[in-house]
Amino acid sequence: MKRREFIVGTAAVGLVSAGPAAAHQKAPFQLPPEYLPTIVEVGAEFPAGEIHVYPNAFKLYWTLGGGQAVRYTAGVGRPGLYHSGRYTVGAKREWPSWRPTNAMIARDPNAYAKFADGMPGGIDNPLGARALYLFDDAGRDTYLRIHGTNDPRTIGRAVSNGCARLTNDHIVDLYDQVPIGAVVNLYQQYPV
DSSP, X not given: OOTTOOEEEEEEOSOSSSOXXXXXXXXXXXXXXXXXXXXXXXXXXXXXXXXXXXXXXXXEEEEEETTEEEEEEOBEEOTTTOOOEEEEEEEEEESOOBOOOHHHHHHOHHHHGGGTTOBOSSTTSTTTTEEEEEEOTTSOEEEEEEEOOSOGGGTTSEEESSOEEOOHHHHHHHHHHOOTTOEEXXXXXXXX
């Protein structure tokens, strides 16, 4: 997207806090106001109905057409685990179940081996309230997701095993707008 982004008026989209889906946390957490979804100008060359993730800026854009998009603040994959490319939304799940990949288990067995049989969806599940499953050009599941999180403190940080994440409230908002087959562009992550 072009750097000429700006807020259209003062329109903020979505909810102010991490919301009730994160109410199980031990310490209260208030999402910084600048992390709220906002309608921004992005340039007319971006067609409606696409997702664009800019990992170094921690921003995800849902294009609306007419040169506008909803900008969300996202958490992204750690360097070396983030995979840029063009994908499509091949599946969607509400309160999805989760199983760490074999690579995650091999990389950090102390953290992930106990979940090798999977975890049902729910408030403690790391995929959060909703997940968009990213598929490659051949129609195969890449195991990359755009999902919610049970830890909204990870928004605006590169901490995941490759997925992009939004707060549970924000992924519910995005999920309701994104159809199966929507194009997802994950842009290059540069060393900082």
